[in-house]
Every structure is written in C-alpha cells, then in structure tokens.
Amino acid sequence: MSLAVDSDIIGHFGPYGGRFVPEALIGALDELALAHEVAQKDPSFQAELAELHRTYTGRPSIITEVKRFAEHAGGARVFLKREDLNHTGSHKINNVLGQALLTKRMGKKRIIAETGAGQHGVASATAAALMGLECVVYMGEEDTKRQSLNVARMKLLGAEVIPVTQGSKTLKDAINEAMRDWVTNVETTHYLLGTVAGPHPFPTMVRDFHRIIGIEARAQMLELLGRLPDVILACVGGGSNAIGIFHPFLDDAGVRLIGLEAGGSGVETGLHAATISGGSPGVLHGTRSYVLQDKNGQTIESHSISAGLDYPGVGPEHAYLNDIGRAEYRPVTDAQAMEAFALLCKTEGIIPAIESAHALAGTMQVGKELGPDAILLVNLSGRGDKDVQTAAEYFGIPL
Amino acid sequence: MSTPLDELFVRVRSENRAALIGYLPAGFPTQEGCIAALTAMVEGGVDAVEIGYPYSDPVMDGPVIQAAADTSLRNGTGAQEVMATLAAISKVAPSVVMTYWNPIERYGVENFLKDLKANGGSGVITPDLTIEESELWIASSNSHDTNRIYVVAPSTSDDRLRKVTEATSGFVYAASLMGVTGTRTSVSSSAQSLVSKLRTVTNLPIAVGLGVSTPDQAREVAQYADGVIVGSAFIRLLQESSTLAEGVEKVRELAQDLSKGLSRA
Numbered sequence: 001m002s003l004a005v006d007s008d009i010i011g012h013f014g015p016y017g018g019r020f021v022p023e024a025l026i027g028a029l030d031e032l033a034l035a036h037e038v039a040q041k042d043p044s045f046q047a048e049l050a051e052l053h054r055t056y057t058g059r060p061s062i063i064t065e066v067k068r069f070a071e072h073a074g075g076a077r078v079f080l081k082r083e084d085l086n087h088t089g090s091h092k093i094n095n096v097l098g099q100a101l102l103t104k105r106m107g108k109k110r111i112i113a114e115t116g117a118g119q120h121g122v123a124s125a126t127a128a129a130l131m132g133l134e135c136v137v138y139m140g141e142e143d144t145k146r147q148s149l150n151v152a153r154m155k156l157l158g159a160e161v162i163p164v165t166q167g168s169k170t171l172k173d174a175i176n177e178a179m180r181d182w183v184t185n186v187e188t189t190h191y192l193l194g195t196v197a198g199p200h201p202f203p204t205m206v207r208d209f210h211r212i213i214g215i216e217a218r219a220q221m222l223e224l225l226g227r228l229p230d231v232i233l234a235c236v237g238g239g240s241n242a243i244g245i246f247h248p249f250l251d252d253a254g255v256r257l258i259g260l261e262a263g264g265s266g267v268e269t270g271l272h273a274a275t276i277s278g279g280s281p282g283v284l285h286g287t288r289s290y291v292l293q294d295k296n297g298q299t300i301e302s303h304s305i306s307a308g309l310d311y312p313g314v315g316p317e318h319a320y321l322n323d324i325g326r327a328e329y330r331p332v333t334d335a336q337a338m339e340a341f342a343l344l345c346k347t348e349g350i351i352p353a354i355e356s357a358h359a360l361a362g363t364m365q366v367g368k369e370l371g372p373d374a375i376l377l378v379n380l381s382g383r384g385d386k387d388v389q390t391a392a393e394y395f396g397i398p399l
Numbered sequence: 400m401s402t403p404l405d406e407l408f409v410r411v412r413s414e415n416r417a418a419l420i421g422y423l424p425a426g427f428p429t430q431e432g433c434i435a436a437l438t439a440m441v442e443g444g445v446d447a448v449e450i451g452y453p454y455s456d457p458v459m460d461g462p463v464i465q466a467a468a469d470t471s472l473r474n475g476t477g478a479q480e481v482m483a484t485l486a487a488i489s490k491v492a493p494s495v496v497m498t499y500w501n502p503i504e505r506y507g508v509e510n511f512l513k514d515l516k517a518n519g520g521s522g523v524i525t526p527d528l529t530i531e532e533s534e535l536w537i538a539s540s541n542s543h544d545t546n547r548i549y550v551v552a553p554s555t556s557d558d559r560l561r562k563v564t565e566a567t568s569g570f571v572y573a574a575s576l577m578g579v580t581g582t583r584t585s586v587s588s589s590a591q592s593l594v595s596k597l598r599t600v601t602n603l604p605i606a607v608g609l610g611v612s613t614p615d616q617a618r619e620v621a622q623y624a625d626g627v628i629v630g631s632a633f634i635r636l637l638q639e640s641s642t643l644a645e646g647v648e649k650v651r652e653l654a655q656d657l658s659k660g661l662s663r664a
Contacts, residue, residue, distance in 0.1 A: 010531050020500050020527045022459050024552035024577055026559065166465055172456065179458040184578040186554065283501040284456065286527070296477040297505030298455040 007317070011200020011287075014323060016316035019199040021286045025179075028186045033201035035102050040208060045101065052097050053212070056130070057087050060216045063224065068347035069360075073367025076374040079229065080350075081217045081245060083381045090353065090382030091213060091241045092123035096192060098209035100127035103190040110134040110189045114178045116143055116171035116237075117307035118150025119353075119382060120194030125159035127192075135159040138178045140170040143307055150386060168301045171311050175285050195238025196315035199286030203315050210244025217377060218248050229377035231256040231366055235358040236329060237273065237309035239318045241381035246327060256328070259318060260362035262304035263331030273302035274331035275314040276322050289316040305334040305390065306354040308382070336361040338394055341384070353382030354390065400544045403493035404521035404569045407447055408604040408625060416662040417621035419444060420606055421654065422497065422630030423637075424451035425484040426476030427467045432643045434487045439647045440633065441492045443654025448488050449524060449628070452481045452498035459499075459526045459550075461581030463631040466638065478506050482518045489519025495548065495569070497524040500532075508535055512543040522546025522569045530566050537566060548572055553589035557596060564601035570626055571597055575609045582631050583610035586619055594623050618660030629657060 011017045011033075019029065039045040053059035061082045070078040083091040096113075103111055111133050115121030121137040128135035137154055141163040144151050154161050167173035175198075182191040196203045196210075221229055232249060234242035236259035249255045264272035272278055275290045282291035284299060292300040292312035302312040321327035340360035344352050352360060356379070363378050370376075384391065392399050401409075411418045421440040427433050437448050453468035453476055460468065481496060488494045496515060503511050503523070515523065522545050528536060530549070540547045546569025551560055554577060564571055575590035576583070590607050597605050606626025611617060617627045633650050640646030 018532050019529050020532060021529065022526055022552065022574075023529070023550055023555050023559075023563065024574065026529065027554045027556060166462075167455070167469070176456050176458050180461070180579050183459070186577060283504060283527075285458075288532075291501070293501070293505065295505070297502040298472065 007200065007204050011204060013317045013320035016289050016319040017200060017203055017287055019286060020283045020288065021199045022183055024183050025186060025199070029199055029201065031106060032102070032205070035106050036201055036205045039102060039105065049098055049101060057093050057097065058085060059212065061085055063217065063220045066348045069344055070367065072343055073364045073376070074370065075372035076367035076370055076376050078363055078367065078376045078378060079221070080378050080380040081213060083213060083241065083379060084352065084356065084383035088123045088126050089385060090119045090123070091210060091244060092120045092194060093126070094212055094244065095194065095206050095209040095240065096123040096127040099190070099192045100131050100133065103133060103192070104131060106190065108188060108190045110136070110185070111192045112136045112138065112178050112181050112189055113192045113194060114138050114171065114174040115194065116174070116310055117386060118143070118147040118154070119308055119386065121159070121161070122150055122153050122157070124192050124194070125154040125157035128159060129157045136181070137161050138164050138174040138181070140164050140168070140174050142169040143171065146307060147386065172299060195240045196243050196317060197238045197285055197287055197289065197313050203287065203317055206240055207243045207247060207317065210240055211247050213241065213244040213379060214246060214248035217245060221377060225375065228252055228255050229375045230370065231258060231374065232377045233258045233260060233359045233362050233366065234379040235260050235309060235355050235381060236314060236318060237262065237311045237355065238313065239315035241379050243315060243317055245379040250326060257321070257326065258362060258366060259327055259329040260332045260358040261329055262306055262309035262358060263333040264303040266333055267331045271303040272331060273304040273310050273312065275312060276318065276329040277331045281319070284313040287316050289319040290314050305337065305394070306358065308353065308355040309358065330362060332358040332361040340364055341391060342395065351384035352380055353384050354387045356381045402521035402544065402546050402569065404447060404495060404546050407493045408570060411446065412625065417624055418446040418606070418626040419617070419654070419658050419661055420447045420449060420626050420628045421445040421633055422449040422451060422628065423633060424453045424464070424467050424471045425481040426453060426471035426474045427634070428470060428637050428643060428646070429474060430476070430480055434484055435643065436633070436637060436647050436650045437488045438491060439651035440654045443651040444658025445492065445654045447493040447495070449495055449497045449630070450481060450484050450488065452496055452502050454499040454502055457499060459579055461579040461631065463582070463634050464580050467634045478502065482514050485515065485520050486518040493521050494519065495522040495524055495546065496520055497526070500525060500528045508539050512539050512545055515545060516543050520545070522548050524548040524550065524572055526550045530563055533566060550574055551593070551597070553577055553593050557600070560597060561600045564597065564603060567603060570604040570606045571601060572628070573597060573605050573607045573624070575607050575611065578609065580609055580631055582612035582635065586611060586616045590620065591623050614656045614660050617657045621661045622663060627657070627661065
C-alpha cells in the first residue's frame with residue numbers, strides 16, 4: 001500500500017487532522033475543499049500556477065552541493081534544495097500563489113493571513129498585490145517589534161498589518177485573531193493559512209502546493225546522481241516545507257525522512273517549540289495533532305530563536321508519519337541551530353534562515369552518524385536576510 | 400431520562416415564555432466571585448446557567464470573554480474549579496458547561512461526563528466540536544444521559560441543520576450572526592430566519608445567543624425563540640465594577656430586567 005495516500009474525505013491522517021471549528025466555518029471549508037479538488041484535476045489551473053512559478057517565483061529552484069560545509073557533517077555528501085532563492089525568500093510563495101489563485105476562482109476579493117516572523121505575511125501580501133486582492137495580515141504585537149522590517153515590507157506591498165495584543169501576542173494568537181475575522185467575514189474573505197495545520201482542507205491543500213519542492217528534488221537528484229538520497233532533512237514548525245519535500249518520497253522506503261524541531265533552550269527545560277518531541281496529542285486551531293499543552297489542555301507557549309518555528313502545534317500529517325515510523329522528528333536547540341547558521345555562512349557564502357539552520361544542524365548530526373558514504377538532501381527553506389539583526393545580536397556583532 | 404434542563408424547557412413552554420440563560424466563565428472574576436455572581440443571576444430571574452471552562456485559544460469569543468478567560472486562567476482555573484462551580488450552581492438552577500474541545504479531550508471524555516453528572520450538570524455546549532468528530536462523544540454522552548448542545552450558524556446549510564440537530568439534545572444553540580461573542584447594538588435579523596429554518600427540521604427548543612445584551616433585545620428574541628442567552632453583558636458589569644459586591648448587585652439587576660420581557664404576547 002502506498003503511504004502517499006490522501007487523507008480521508010474529512011481530512012484525517014490516522015487519528016489526526018479533521019475539523020474542530022465553529023459551525024459557521026463549515027460552509028467555507030467545504031467550498032475551499034471542493035475548489036482545491038477541482039483545481040488539482042484542472043489542467044488550466046495547473047498550467048496557470050506552473051507558469052507563475054516559472055516566470056515569477058523562479059522555479060525550479062536549484063540544487064547546490066555544499067562540500068566545505070559537509071566536512072562538518074561527517075564528510076557525507078550534502079545537497080541543498082534552494083527554496084531560499086525563490087521570490088520573497090522562502091518556500092512560502094509556493095502555497096500563497098496557489099491559494100491566491102483559488103481565492104480568485106471562488107470569487108472572493110479579500111485575503112487574511114497570520115504571520116510569525118513575517119515570511120508568510122510578506123508572501124501573502126506579494127500574492128495579493130500581484131492578483132489585485134485586498135490583504136490583511138494579523139501579526140502578534142511582540143513579533144511586529146521583533147520583525148519591524150517585514151512589517152514595513154508588507155505595508156509597501158499594500159497590505160494592512162494588524163498587531164495582535166491578545167494572549168501571548170505571538171503567532172498562535174495571530175491565528176486566533178485571523179480565525180475570528182474569518183468567522184465574521186467568511187462570505188467575502190479567504191483565510192490564506194500559511195502552514196499544513198488548521199482544519200481540513202488546509203493540511204492537505206497546503207501540502208499539495210508545496211509538493212513541487214519534493215517533486216523537483218527527486219528528479220534533480222536522479223539526474224545528478226542516478227539515485228535517490230539516503231536521508232532528507234527539513235525543519236518543522238507547522239511543517240509546510242518539510243511535508244513539501246517529504247511527500248513525494250513517502251513510497252521510497254530506502255529514503256529516511258527526518259524533521260528537525262525547534263528545541264529552544266532544550267526540550268528538558270520546557271522552553272522549546274518541539275511539538276512532536278516534547279508535546280502530546282490534542283486539538284489546536286481546528287485540527288488534532290501533537291500540541292504543547294498542560295494537564296488541563298491549555299496551550300503552553302512555545303519558545304524558539306526562530307520566529308517561524310515558534311508554534312505550539314504541528315501539522316497532523318507529521319503526527320501521523322511520526323506514529324507510523326515513516327518519518328523521524330528530533331529537536332535541535334537554539335545554540336545548535338546558530339552554530340550551523342554561522343557555519344553555512346562562512347563555509348559556503350549562503351546566509352540561511354534561522355528556521356532552515358535547524359535542518360542544517362540536524363544534517364551535521366546525521367552526517368556524523370552515517371559517515372562519508374551517506375547522501376543527504378536538505379531543504380534550505382528560506383534565506384536569512386530577515387534574520388541578520390537576530391544573528392548579529394546573538395553573535396555580539398554591533399549594529 | 401430527562402435532565403433538569405429538559406424539564407426547564409417543558410415548563411417554560413407551558414408558561415408560554417422563553418427561558419433566560421446566563422453565562423460566566425468559571426473562576427471569573429474569582430472562583431468565589433463567579434459562584435456569587437451566578438447565584439445572584441439565578442435569584443434575579445435567570446432560568447439556567449452556562450459555566451464556561453476557560454481555554455487559552457478561544458476563537459469563537461470576542462474581546463470581553465477573552466479578557467474574562469484570561470483573568471480566570473491567571474487565577475489558576477482548571478477542571479476542578481469548573482466542577483466545583485457546577486456543583487454549587489446546579490443546586491439552584493439547571494446548569495451546563497460550555498467549553499472548547501481540547502480541555503474535554505485532555506480530561507478524558509468518559510471521566511468528564513462522569514464528573515459532570517456527579518456535580519449535577521445537565522449537559523455540555525461544544526462550540527468547536529463538529530458532528531464528524533463526535534462519534535465517541537455521542538456514544539458516551541448517551542450512556543451518561545447528558546444533553547449534547549451544538550452551536551449552529553446563519554451560514555449552516557439546511558441539510559447540515561438537519562444532521563446537527565439530530566445529534567443535539569437539550570436545546571439547539573443558534574448563533575444570531577456570523578461572528579464572535581460580544582454585545583451588539585441590535586440583534587441581527589439573521590437570528591430570526593435561522594430559528595425559522597430550524598423549526599422546519601427539529602422540535603427541540605432553540606436558544607439564541609451572540610450579541611444579546613439588553614432587555615429590549617431579550618424581549619425581541621423571546622418572541623420567536625425558546626431561550627435567550629446572555630454572556631458578555633454580565634461579564635462587562637463585573638469588569639466595570641470597582642468591587643465584587645457592586646458587580647454582583649448589577650448582575651442581579653440585569654437578570655431582573657432581562658427576565659421581565661420573556662413572555663410571549
């Protein structure tokens with residue numbers, strides 16, 4: 001049996017996924033699920049998206065072998081899938097272009113989005129500008145301060161940015177506020193969710209728009225080496241870039257899939273965002289998956305140096321792949337990620353996003369475990385321009 | 400077997416009036432303050448009580464209830480406090496718990512229903528539990544004779560209204576508008592049309608909530624619905640009062656004012 005099966009009709013991956021939402025949203029979720037299903041089978045939709053990716057995103061993204069970096073990864077051969085070179089600087093554009101096209105097909109004129117670091121907000125604002133849609137981005141007040149440059153970017157692109165002052169004032173509360181907006185304005189508005197979490201069809205739909213990463217990488221590796229890699233590594237917050245590169249390899253039994261979660265100060269300290277490594281099954285933001293929660297089922301705040309991984313939930317398909325043993329999930333601490341960040345900068349001239357640096361840190365570990373014969377493929381999901389200030393502060397570089 | 404809540408709706412139907420249902424989150428403004436305010440509400444004329452189990456991520460709630468839930472969670476409110484509040488209030492009025500799904504799942508469905516029953520609870524309102532995810536919930540609540548109250552919205556299709564009401568007992572919670580909880584200057588016209596549509600698919604009592612806060616609004620809703628649900632307006636009185644005693648008295652007065660307009664002409 002293929003592991004790359006779709007979720008069932010209401011979005012379950014084993015015991016995970018599904019829909020835990022107010023009844024008011026069911027109609028819109030059904031409409032979206034249908035629009036996605038139709039679009040997946042519609043050659044004109046696929047052609048339009050492919051053309052946008054070719055002429056706007058800059059796809060296919062290239063593969064770079066990083067030999068100097070690999071010396072610090074047990075001498076294994078290490079290849080990067082360069083999603084950092086996409087327009088707007090990360091894999092997020094794959095999903096927003098797809099959903100923005102669907103928004104137009106559904107006849108809606110307004111999109112709302114949540115953002116943590118600002119990558120998904122910038123990507124959403126970009127797609128809205130391109131397609132003439134009104135765009136409102138909800139962003140935790142804390143994050144608007146930490147990422148003021150991205151706030152300015154979104155405003156330049158014509159989006160309205162609403163700082164969220166409720167709760168922990170971070171990504172989880174931005175999602176809450178976006179869902180409240182959606183419940184109120186669902187007739188005119190599409191919620192352009194940025195990761196593979198949330199109620200059905202989001203985990204399936206967002207994954208489908210990111211599968212292009214794995215589809216391209218699979219063909220590129222076969223062309224380069226005549227074989228598939230031994231291991232694929234990707235960072236996991238909500239898990240969109242990881243599922244995008246994992247999914248086309250699910251049936252390749254010889255390919256190990258490893259997701260690197262944000263271990264923050266260390267899972268044992270409680271200050272982390274490693275939801276699978278350090279959480280438990282529960283319901284958050286409309287889906288059942290692993291969640292960071294206390295004994296009463298209240299969400300626990302996550303901690304990570306990487307705003308893009310700083311989320312107390314994770315996509316339900318990752319929860320399922322973990323439980324059936326098809327993918328492994330490991331925590332990487334802030335310190336390990338920043339070491340890998342600095343190393344890629346100095347050995348390869350590539351400044352990675354701190355999110356992606358978690359995958360690089362995992363690569364250094366796994367490379368050492370497997371030795372020089374191993375072939376590792378890493379999803380470099382984003383570039384680090386947005387993280388220069390954080391990194392400068394971390395390494396004590398005066399600004 | 401019928402619950403105290405079922406019996407209430409039989410009684411108000413015979414009295415040709417609507418039931419008044421009041422809401423507060425457990426632990427707000429304090430554990431004892433909540434019990435005092437709910438008691439005053441019942442003395443003022445509220446017929447049944449909804450006790451909120453505060454949750455960290457309440458996507459159906461507007462700013463007033465969010466702030467109250469925050470206060471309550473900071474007070475350390477958990478399942479034990481919810482059950483203690485239920486035990487105190489179910490002695491004076493039919494009581495239900497309203498909660499997002501994760502706290503129930505975390506507590507364990509069977510245990511939650513067992514403890515709810517032991518503390519006199521009639522049922523549970525589950526605003527984010529869809530019928531598709533309800534298999535275990537339906538089986539367990541049936542075996543515990545507990546009212547299963549689902550929330551429907553103006554956007555809910557006719558076909559779905561039928562399915563949801565088939566899974567419902569006690570009463571149907573009709574959300575008056577597309578939006579989150581909170582006071583509004585007028586009751587949306589979509590409330591009455593939703594109730595009319597519901598009448599064609601179910602004989603269950605129907606209570607209208609979201610945005611009902613004044614005696615005039617309650618009087619208007621009572622003309623076509625079997626129940627009127629008021630939450631944020633009570634919470635605001637408690638938030639705006641300088642002492643708990645003052646807040647509790649204002650809650651009692653609002654309950655008195657609201658309860659005057661429930662009879663149908």
